[in-house]
Amino acid sequence: MTADDGAQPTAQSERFQQARAAQAMAILEDYAEMISDLIQEMGEARITDIASRMGVTHPTATKAVARLKREGLAVSRPYRGVFLTDEGAELAERVRARHRTVVDLLVAVGVPPETAEMDAEGLEHHVSEITLKAFERYLDAAAK
Amino acid sequence: MTADDGAQPTAQSERFQQARAAQAMAILEDYAEMISDLIQEMGEARITDIASRMGVTHPTATKAVARLKREGLAVSRPYRGVFLTDEGAELAERVRARHRTVVDLLVAVGVPPETAEMDAEGLEHHVSEITLKAFERYLDAAAK
DNA sequence: ATACATTTAAAGCCTTGGCTACATTTCTGT
DNA sequence: ACAGAAATGTAGCCAAGGCTTTAAATGTAT
Numbered sequence: 001m002t003a004d005d006g007a008q009p010t011a012q013s014e015r016f017q018q019a020r021a022a023q024a025m026a027i028l029e030d031y032a033e034m035i036s037d038l039i040q041e042m043g044e045a046r047i048t049d050i051a052s053r054m055g056v057t058h059p060t061a062t063k064a065v066a067r068l069k070r071e072g073l074a075v076s077r078p079y080r081g082v083f084l085t086d087e088g089a090e091l092a093e094r095v096r097a098r099h100r101t102v103v104d105l106l107v108a109v110g111v112p113p114e115t116a117e118m119d120a121e122g123l124e125h126h127v128s129e130i131t132l133k134a135f136e137r138y139l140d141a142a143a144k
Numbered sequence: 145m146t147a148d149d150g151a152q153p154t155a156q157s158e159r160f161q162q163a164r165a166a167q168a169m170a171i172l173e174d175y176a177e178m179i180s181d182l183i184q185e186m187g188e189a190r191i192t193d194i195a196s197r198m199g200v201t202h203p204t205a206t207k208a209v210a211r212l213k214r215e216g217l218a219v220s221r222p223y224r225g226v227f228l229t230d231e232g233a234e235l236a237e238r239v240r241a242r243h244r245t246v247v248d249l250l251v252a253v254g255v256p257p258e259t260a261e262m263d264a265e266g267l268e269h270h271v272s273e274i275t276l277k278a279f280e281r282y283l284d285a286a287a288k
Numbered sequence: 289a290t291a292c293a294t295t296t297a298a299a300g301c302c303t304t305g306g307c308t309a310c311a312t313t314t315c316t317g318t
Numbered sequence: 319a320c321a322g323a324a325a326t327g328t329a330g331c332c333a334a335g336g337c338t339t340t341a342a343a344t345g346t347a348t
Contacts, residue, residue, distance in 0.1 A: 013199030126266030
C-alpha cells in the first residue's frame with residue numbers, strides 16, 4: 001500500500017534509523033567524556049567515581065567500560081583505574097567541544113543556562129557535524 | 145572518595161538520569177506521532193505502514209504498539225488498524241508541534257532545512273518545556 | 289468459492305543498559 | 319600484620335527494542 005516494504009527506505013525511515021544509530025553512540029560518548037573529565041580532575045578514573053557521576057550503579061559502569069574497551073576506546077586492568085586510548089581521548093575531546101557549543105547556542109537563543117546544561121546532555125548526541133558548524137557560525141556572528 | 149555513593153545525587157548525575165528518562169519516552173512519542181500522521185493521511189494506521197515508515201520490521205512495530213496500548217496511548221483490535229486514545233492523540237499533537245518548532249529554530253540559526261529535519265528527529269525528544277518556550281520566543285522575535 | 293497474496297500475529301533470539309546480590313581484591317588504620 | 323572497610327568484579331535478572339521464522343487471518347481476483 002505504501003509501496004516500500006523491505007524495498008528502498010524512504011527519507012523519513014532513514015531519519016529514524018539515523019536517530020537510532022546516534023542513540024547507540026550516545027552512551028559511549030557520555031562515558032568517554034566522563035572518564036576524560038575524571039582523569040583531568042583526579043589523575044585517574046575509578047569505576048566508583050564514574051558510576052557515581054553518571055548516576056548508575058558500579059556494575060552498570062563496569063559494563064559500559066567493558067564496551068568502551070571492546071570498541072578500542074579505553075583500557076584498564078582489574079582493580080585499577082580506567083584510561084582512554086588515543087582514539088577514546090579524541091572522542092572525548094570532540095564530545096566536550098560539541099557539548100560546549102550546544103550549551104552556548106541554547107543560551108544564545110534565550111534558554112536559561114541551567115536548563116541549557118540539562119537539555120544539552122540529551123540533545124548533543126543528535127547534533128550532526130553540519131548542524132554543529134552552523135551553530136558555530138551563528139555564535140561567531142552573534143559574538144561580534 | 146568522591147563522597148556520594150548512593151547518597152544524594154549530584155546535579156550532574158541528575159542530568160544524566162533525566163536524559164535517560166527522556167530517551168525512554170522517545171520511541172513512544174515517535175510511534176504516537178507516526179500513527180497520528182497515518183490516520184490523518186489515510187484514515188487509519190496499519191501495522192505494515194507504521195513499520196515501513198519507521199524503518200523497522202512489522203514485528204517490531206507490533207511490539208511498539210503493544211507498549212503504546214499498555215501505556216493507554218493507543219487501542220487496536222486484532223487484524224485491524226491502530227488508533228490513538230485521547231491521551232495518545234494529545235501526545236502526538238504536542239510532539240508534532242515541538243518537532244516543527246525545533247526544525248524552525250534550527251533553520252533560523254542557519255542549519256540547512258534537510259539537515260534540520262534529520263537532526264530534529266533525534267533532538268526533539270530532549271527539548272524541555274522551558275527550552276521549547278525559549279525557542280518560540282526567539283522565533284517570534286526573529287519573525288518581526 | 290476457492291486459491292493465492294498480503295497482512296498480522298506469535299514465538300523465540302540477540303544486545304544494550306539498567307538493577308541486586310554475592311565474591312573477591314585492595315586499601316587503611318591500629 | 320591483620321581486621322574491617324571500601325572498591326571492584328561476577329553472575330544473573332529484567333525490560334526495551336531490534337531481528338527472523340513460522341502460523342494464522344484477512345482480502346482479492348478469477
